[in-house]
Amino acid sequence: MSRRHATILTSTLLLIGMLCAVVLIRVPYSELSPGPTVNTLGEHGGDPVLNIKGKKTYPTSGHLNMTTVRVTSADYRMSLAEALYGWLSDESAVVPHSTLYPEGKTAEEAEEENAEEFTQSQQSAKVAALKELGIPVPTRTVVASVVKNSPAEGNLRAGDVIKAVDGKPVDKPGDVAELVTRHKPGENVIFTVVPAKAAEAAEKAGEDPAGAATKRVSITTTQAKDDKRAIVGIQAGTAHTFPFEIDIKLADVGGPSAGLMFALGIVDKLTPTELTAGTFVAGTGTIDAAGTVGPIGGVQMKTLAAREAGAKFFLTPEANCPTAAEQKPEGLTLVKVGTMDGAMKALKDIRDQKTDDLPVCTTN
Template sequence: MTFDRDIIASDDPSASADGVVPAPRASRRSVTLGVSLLVTALLAAVLLVLPAPYAIRAPGPTEDTLGLQGADVAGSGATSSGGKSATAQPVVEIEGAKTYDVTGELRLTTVSVYGGPGGDVLLGDVLWGWGSGERSVQPVESIFPEQTTQEQQQQVGQAQMAGSESSATVAALTELGYEVPATLTVAGVAPGSGADGVVRAGDVIRSLDGHDITTHQDLLADLDDVTPGDDVVLGVDRDGKPKDLTVTTAEGDGRAALGVYLDPSYDYPVDVTIRPGDIGGPSAGTMFALAIITKLTPEDELHGAHVAGTGTMSVDGEVGPIGGIQQKLFGARDAGADWFLAPARNCDEVVGHVPDGLRVVKMSTLDDARAAIEDIGAGKGADLPTCS
């Protein structure tokens, strides 16, 4: 078969004799543009894998303080057949008093931090974090003190957790009417404070302005009656001998402060063991205290409700603010919680950042938190105060 040459011929004067038009030669400008785009893409790819001086906060695992330690840590992928491990132990275990079964959950919440001591985050991770509603990107130094090693950070977290366990236990038992005697030994003195040069490490506090101090709450209650800046007479045992010391107080966190660091030891009327696992920091105190209370009271406060929360706990029942509240909200939602107990002093960070399906209740004291879970269990949670 043959074809008519006129049919396949082109009107293009550059066409070859057989009618085929040759491909145009690339211009210098197009070559330069192509090379520039390629180089830019390569540079962008390299930048995305470079370490960045940031730390990223993300929702961390949650754990039911009424359940078994490590058996159902939501968000960590750690599950066991049947949901429970044969070797798992209660997160909160109580001996020396009758305990009661509780339905529902009281989940502590955590934050996972990427970057900082012992690890870097990549620029690509930072860009992803900036675009995520669940993550927070901050300069490393705003989260971790300079020159802090990973080991030091872990030690601080463990020490904070130990203090949180003690404070939560004292607050919970006191809330239930127990008296928890304490020996308040001075561990150190704040430089420049009224106690500096007056009080010594090793002094044991026995009285304040003539009032006997037998519990930690006694000391805090007496300081509530002192105007910051006034002098007080601190009775101590020093080297086994009583001694009266005049100390000028200062403004503390809502009350007069002595300017001393205490190393308290408690004589618990009930044995409470708390197993936090690998979790560090002070922010689980409120949820530990609630778990102790619910286990020691015959009422089923929760009636099957799933409640998560956070907040530090002082020995006198004050709920304190914490970091990473927004990430903890998402962690609670992912763990299936319907309610979240948030410190009132974190409310400004909560508003506008509550995940769908989660209802937030604000609290300032352990008494607030206890009343909240009782109302939630009774189906009256809609009337509780929120952060809005």
């Protein structure tokens, strides 16, 4: 074999080896791409996304679409070729696998966490919407979760209404930790609670869950692992009593990022004024009970999904604006919002065709 032929053969083998490596080598990255969008004013899977009973509702038109991001599964390992293609593509994003699935967390745990965040976002959206409309929503402090193998396990249950700790009234979740940590580890703390079953029965009967019969529970505190605080092993949270039924149905979606659009959809259905006046508006953003809009992940994928679906305006959390504006889809106006009130004002400008007044996203 001549030297020339040997060089060509060697180069060919090296090229084949490199191509095989690109295809076969797995890298610790995950891919994000535009997911489906759903009109919160419409139906999904044959059922209304928002179903309100016990309160007058009004016809709606247009779109208030929540947006989603498709992500590779927790157990999927990308090839180097796929990662390179994703990095070069304008319609996908490649991020470290640990960004979406932290080490030590199983796929099932990640799914459970997303489901819990989605449920919490629905509750916050309902509260924010009703507050926007001036409708009171009574709240109560409850046991949100009980740590396995903690002193509270078997003594307190998720859903128990916490009325007092050591006889001192509890007004908000933060009061619970403050009162428990007044003790030293090993001391007893007394909880006055309405058991979860009794609270649930009262609510179904149209009564105040916090007004049901209470019981006293004595729990011996233990020491926290990270410091010397006394703890019992619960997470306190807030539960709400809604004055009428608001049911949000949307399967196969997780995380908290649809909160803002759910809240706006609820307001639209409960008011005679159509918020969009028939315009296609999409958006994203977490929302808390006070109406504060928070940032989300994958915003550029969501703007792409919105534009592909036909949206003209995209309600964008203020903190996500610089990233979203870097690759703004043509024909889509990115509207900066930081609160429920701000989103409502932006929708008014849109339906009044005062779009020059809209606070748009910029890269800085």
